Amino acid sequence: MNQMNRTFRLSVLAMFIAIIILQTSIPIIGYIPVGPLEITIIQVTVVIATILMGTINGAVIGGVWGLITFVRAFAWPTSPLAAIVFVNPVVSVVPRILIAVVAGATYNYLSKRLKSKPASISIAAVLGSLTNTVLVLGMIYLFYKAKAPQLYNLNIKDLLPYLLGVVGTNGIPEAIFSGIVAPMIAVPLQKAFGKRLQK
Numbered sequence: 001m002n003q004m005n006r007t008f009r010l011s012v013l014a015m016f017i018a019i020i021i022l023q024t025s026i027p028i029i030g031y032i033p034v035g036p037l038e039i040t041i042i043q044v045t046v047v048i049a050t051i052l053m054g055t056i057n058g059a060v061i062g063g064v065w066g067l068i069t070f071v072r073a074f075a076w077p078t079s080p081l082a083a084i085v086f087v088n089p090v091v092s093v094v095p096r097i098l099i100a101v102v103a104g105a106t107y108n109y110l111s112k113r114l115k116s117k118p119a120s121i122s123i124a125a126v127l128g129s130l131t132n133t134v135l136v137l138g139m140i141y142l143f144y145k146a147k148a149p150q151l152y153n154l155n156i157k158d159l160l161p162y163l164l165g166v167v168g169t170n171g172i173p174e175a176i177f178s179g180i181v182a183p184m185i186a187v188p189l190q191k192a193f194g195k196r197l198q199k
Contacts, residue, residue: 012052017060017064021064024072044177047100047129048182050099051190057100066096070092090139091136095135103128106120107120121182
């Protein structure tokens, strides 16, 4: 990779980091309120970065999101629950990184087998989004189920159904949103900058 392409890649990586910072700071561009729900869309940025720049760079972007979530849990938590569960980096950071791992692996596999690039990106985005949702909620259940009465005002036996409900009300719409929006943005960017972003 020549120096110009390397500089361009670093600039694009910095741009994605700036977008993540804005999305985590300004609710309406990172978390969209839909009635009583709050749909997270930051994972779309992680997926697009992964498609354009590869899994490692996508994992860096996901890691930045996770680190911001981790720091905010101490400094200015978005909710009382965030101040308890997101101070654990396994909950706040690891799932964000694994969005890129799952989306990158899925895209690399499907892009060699499907004729439709948008379909490959869409499926990768859906699976990447679900990875974040399932891992965050799964780790909350694993690490904090004993605190269910304090955290959720629930009995322990009601916690798993509650978390599965969150997957349905938040996780599924987030995955659908990701599957629709990611290819709409990633495909044109690939056509415009794909060669310059390749190693």
